[in-house]
Amino acid sequence: MLVLLAAIFVLHLTCIALLLAATIHNAWWVTGTVSTDIWARWTLINGQWNYTELPDFYPKEYLQAVQASSVLACIFCILGLFVFVAQLYTLPKGKRFLFSGVFQLLAWLCIMIAASIYTDIFHKDERFGSYGASFILAWISVCLTFISCVTYFVLRKKTV
Amino acid sequence: MLSVLALTSVVLLGIASQTTAIVVYTSWERHALVGSDVRLSCSFFSWQWTSPDVTFSWHYRPDGARDSVAIFHYGGGAPYVDNKGPFRDRLEFVGNPSRRDGSILIKNVDFGDNGTFTCDAKNPPDIAGRPSSVRLLVFEKVPVQAGVITGAIIGVVLGLLILVVAIYYLMRFLVARRVFSLSMSKHGKKGKGKEGSQQKQASFGCDGSGQAEGGSIREEETGVSQREEIGIVEQRARAPEWGCLNPDPSPGRGSGVGEAGQGSYDH
Numbered sequence: 528m529l530v531l532l533a534a535i536f537v538l539h540l541t542c543i544a545l546l547l548a549a550t551i552h553n554a555w556w557v558t559g560t561v562s563t564d565i566w567a568r569w570t571l572i573n574g575q576w577n578y579t580e581l582p583d584f585y586p587k588e589y590l591q592a593v594q595a596s597s598v599l600a601c602i603f604c605i606l607g608l609f610v611f612v613a614q615l616y617t618l619p620k621g622k623r624f625l626f627s628g629v630f631q632l633l634a635w636l637c638i639m640i641a642a643s644i645y646t647d648i649f650h651k652d653e654r655f656g657s658y659g660a661s662f663i664l665a666w667i668s669v670c671l672t673f674i675s676c677v678t679y680f681v682l683r684k685k686t687v
Numbered sequence: 688m689l690s691v692l693a694l695t696s697v698v699l700l701g702i703a704s705q706t707t708a709i710v711v712y713t714s715w716e717r718h719a720l721v722g723s724d725v726r727l728s729c730s731f732f733s734w735q736w737t738s739p740d741v742t743f744s745w746h747y748r749p750d751g752a753r754d755s756v757a758i759f760h761y762g763g764g765a766p767y768v769d770n771k772g773p774f775r776d777r778l779e780f781v782g783n784p785s786r787r788d789g790s791i792l793i794k795n796v797d798f799g800d801n802g803t804f805t806c807d808a809k810n811p812p813d814i815a816g817r818p819s820s821v822r823l824l825v826f827e828k829v830p831v832q833a834g835v836i837t838g839a840i841i842g843v844v845l846g847l848l849i850l851v852v853a854i855y856y857l858m859r860f861l862v863a864r865r866v867f868s869l870s871m872s873k874h875g876k877k878g879k880g881k882e883g884s885q886q887k888q889a890s891f892g893c894d895g896s897g898q899a900e901g902g903s904i905r906e907e908e909t910g911v912s913q914r915e916e917i918g919i920v921e922q923r924a925r926a927p928e929w930g931c932l933n934p935d936p937s938p939g940r941g942s943g944v945g946e947a948g949q950g951s952y953d954h
Contacts, residue, residue, distance in 0.1 A: 588836060595840035602845070633848075 528685055532615075535682070538675050539611060542631075543604045545668040546638060550597040554659030556650050562659065565593050565645070589648045593641045597665070600637035604672065607631050611679070618684045628679030635672040642666050709733045709816035711808045716822045719796050726781060727821055728790040729806035733813040739764065742809045743782065743789030746818075747773070749802040758804075759791055773799065796825050 553564030560571040569576050581590070607630030614624050642665045650656070710732040719725040729743060742762040748755035758769040759778060766780035777795060782788040789808055793800065800823060807818035 591834065591836035592840065594834075595837040595844075598837070599841055599844055602841075 535675070535678055536611075538671065538678070539604070539608050539631075542634070542668055542671045542675055543601070543608060545664045545671065546597070546601045546604050546634070549638075549661045549665040549668060550601055552661045552664075554661045555645065555665075556653075556656055556662070557659040558656030561656070564661070565590065565597065586648060589644055593645050596637040596641040596644075600634045600641065600668075600672075603630050603634035603637060607634060615684075620684055623681070623683055624679040628676050631672055631676035631679055635669065635676050638665060638672060639669050642669055709808060709810055709813045711806055711816060711819040713804075713806050713819040713821040716824060718824050718826060720826055721797060722795055724792055724794045725796055725823065726790055726792050727804050727806070727823070728788070729782070729808065729819070730787050730789070731808040731810065731816075733787075733810040735810055735813045737785060737787055738811050740811045741784050741787075743784065744807045745789075745791055746805040746807070747802055748805070749773075749799070752802070755803075755805060761789060793823075796823070798825050801825050 550565070553567070553569055554562055555565055556563040562569040562576075563581070566581075568579050568581050570579050571577075607627050610630055611624060611627040614627055618624065642662070645662070645665075650658075712730045712732070714728060717725055717727060727745075729745070740763070742760070744757060744761070745759035746755040747758045756772055758772055758774050759780065760767045761780065761782070761784060764784075768778045768780065769775060774793060777793055779792040779794065780790075781792045782790040787808075787810075789806060803820050803822050805818045805820045808816070
């Protein structure tokens, strides 16, 4: 039981780490000289990386939706960790970790929204470049948060 | 009190050293969108009455340039607007010199208008003073402020979450309270013990204070163990007839318990 608990805790921590990396690190789209974030863009000019604004042709509302939902996913995941620890101590025997599961579900929804919008709307007609590390991390965290959420909904509290 | 004295002395000293100095006020910085009109305000403080010979003059120094050019002058009761420089046909005097206001209006600003505007006011005989500068910053048109939608979405979602959690706990609280008031009224009519909280009912008499609610919530939240304990109390409590039926002349919380002589029923 303790091993299972530790594994679930580590899974949750991994979700948080991946979500934070996806939101903060600026590698959603990379080319040879450009590394784009959802917040700004790094451009290689004369051998130096400069932090520049995102281009104007980016649809602003979608961009802000992506920003908002990825930040919300991070918040819900972190809150879910605290709720999980609290429920470990206060939940009666035999009950399920519903509250933590709900937080993970919300985090899953938010990051799925963010990743889907980004995939569908941005970089549709750019020929150079590819999706970067943060993008991949975002989709991986979609899967992980889903697994975590299902685990919480299924798991029952037993004596350790 | 001491601070007031100190303040007055400083002010008086300041006044004494500057009885013939004029103080000019403008904003520190002005932000404007391309194509909009911006009003640069200038006012002054002087110990003399506003003279009819009051003068205002505005100079402009573009960003990166070293020299400034004169763009506006008010003197002898009439405004003189620049008709050769960068602001020809775009400058308008909107101030009121008799009210010590020497503001100008620049219409249709562009990126070339970024720079420092200096206002110098003179109120004879009060002419010794320093001019004041305002910096103009011109921005591109931004349809929505960066981050407004982001912040709004985050705020709304978190707010909804907090609201839902609050409503959930409130409903639990109210339901528990209603359950208790119902059981209390039944107990008052029939005099039988219902749930284990009967002990608490007795302990505060029939005035329906908040102890019942606290007890019920505790009961719900701690689950199985508490229910077992309450079951035990229930068995004990069923034996006597409680004091709600018989109005007790000596009021107070512990009276019911003491009356029945069953001892303490601490939870």
